Amino acid sequence: MEVERVQEIASNLSKGTIPEEFIRTMTEQPGLTTVQGTVLEVPIIDLRDPDEQKVLKAIDDASRNWGMFQVTNHGIPEESIRNFQEVGKFFFELPQEEKEVYAKPEGSKSIEGYGTKLQRELEGKKAWVDHLFHKIWPPSEINYQFWPKNPPSYREANEEYTKHMHGVVNKLLRLFSLGLGLEEHEVKKAVGGDDLVYLLKINYYPPCPRPDLALGVPAHTDMSAMTILVPNDVQGLQASKDGQWYDVKYIPNALIIHVGDQLEIVSNGKYKSVLHRSTVNKEKARISWPIFFEPPADLEVGPHPKLINEGNPPKYKTKKFSDYCYCELNKIPQ
Ligand SMILES: O=C(O)CCC(=O)C(=O)O
Numbered sequence: 113m114e115v116e117r118v119q120e121i122a123s124n125l126s127k128g129t130i131p132e133e134f135i136r137t138m139t140e141q142p143g144l145t146t147v148q149g150t151v152l153e154v155p156i157i158d159l160r161d162p163d164e165q166k167v168l169k170a171i172d173d174a175s176r177n178w179g180m181f182q183v184t185n186h187g188i189p190e191e192s193i194r195n196f197q198e199v200g201k202f203f204f205e206l207p208q209e210e211k212e213v214y215a216k217p218e219g220s221k222s223i224e225g226y227g228t229k230l231q232r233e234l235e236g237k238k239a240w241v242d243h244l245f246h247k248i249w250p251p252s253e254i255n256y257q258f259w260p261k262n263p264p265s266y267r268e269a270n271e272e273y274t275k276h277m278h279g280v281v282n283k284l285l286r287l288f289s290l291g292l293g294l295e296e297h298e299v300k301k302a303v304g305g306d307d308l309v310y311l312l313k314i315n316y317y318p319p320c321p322r323p324d325l326a327l328g329v330p331a332h333t334d335m336s337a338m339t340i341l342v343p344n345d346v347q348g349l350q351a352s353k354d355g356q357w358y359d360v361k362y363i364p365n366a367l368i369i370h371v372g373d374q375l376e377i378v379s380n381g382k383y384k385s386v387l388h389r390s391t392v393n394k395e396k397a398r399i400s401w402p403i404f405f406e407p408p409a410d411l412e413v414g415p416h417p418k419l420i421n422e423g424n425p426p427k428y429k430t431k432k433f434s435d436y437c438y439c440e441l442n443k444i445p446q
């Protein structure tokens with residue numbers, strides 16, 4: 113089946129208008145629903161701060177109150193981030209037929225490949241974004257058929273970034289564990305230990321003549337345990353707090369961390385999976401690179417036994433991660 117990519121739609125528009133199916137309802141239009149001025153801000157945390165208790169408290173507070181924070185001084189070299197971003201951008205700037213070689217195969221059960229969200233969402237609206245999904249860790253999970261061969265440095269840049277990512281992931285999972293009052297390895301173990309899967313998504317949001325009316329990725333929480341995202345320098349990510357939408361300030365080389373659904377479940381609701389969405393830009397393409405850190409498909413995830421007791425009964429069911437995703441994607445109540 114031929115799918116029309118948003119990138120193609122965007123390049124063939126008549127001036128100043130967008131197709132009706134991209135115009136969001138009044139309750140979603142970013143022009144009407146974004147808090148203006150910096151009233152509140154997603155917390156920014158310096159991971160190199162020698163006062164570990166302070167870092168721990170900041171991450172714990174951010175995970176309880178926002179479910180999102182940014183980290184600086186995380187140890188990933190700027191050059192590695194830059195190379196990783198450059199090769200992804202290069203892929204999306206290839207001619208359409210070269211990108212289609214990596215298209216998600218029809219009928220495939222896996223999410224991997226180049227794509228555009230096919231099913232229309234609630235209210236029949238479409239998202240202003242194309243994407244590429246592929247796993248980057250562990251090696252046994254990787255399907256290189258979905259890794260672009262062009263540019264030739266694509267693989268090396270992704271491997272280098274992944275290599276640096278391990279340290280940050282372990283550090284954050286350890287801090288979440290301690291913040292929840294668990295032993296330092298317990299959160300990682302609960303979400304898969306060394307079998308934790310790293311799933312990369314690249315979002316490509318073409319310039320949009322009506323960024324006030326359209327949305328990139330509409331409001332959602334991530335199904336992962338945790339997500340680590342780097343954007344390009346175009347503002348666009350928004351986080352919801354207490355029913356309001358706030359812009360997440362772009363900070364060069366910072367990593368944006370989301371608490372995902374599985375960490376909310378393991379924590380029995382102490383940490384909040386952040387509701388977020390992305391807006392688009394009138395002149396510039398926005399690109400973002402989230403990595404979803406996910407339990408292996410067959411792992412059962414539920415509230416950690418040490419975090420439940422008579423006064424604190426489990427607020428979530430324990431279920432296989434694959435079953436959780438199935439229910440989420442098919443809008444079946446969890
Ligand atoms: O582009 C962004 O900043 C957010 C993307 C996102 O939330 C997602 O792909 O799950």
Ligand SMILES: [Fe+2]
Nearest residue numbers: 332333334388
């Ligand atoms: Fe997301």
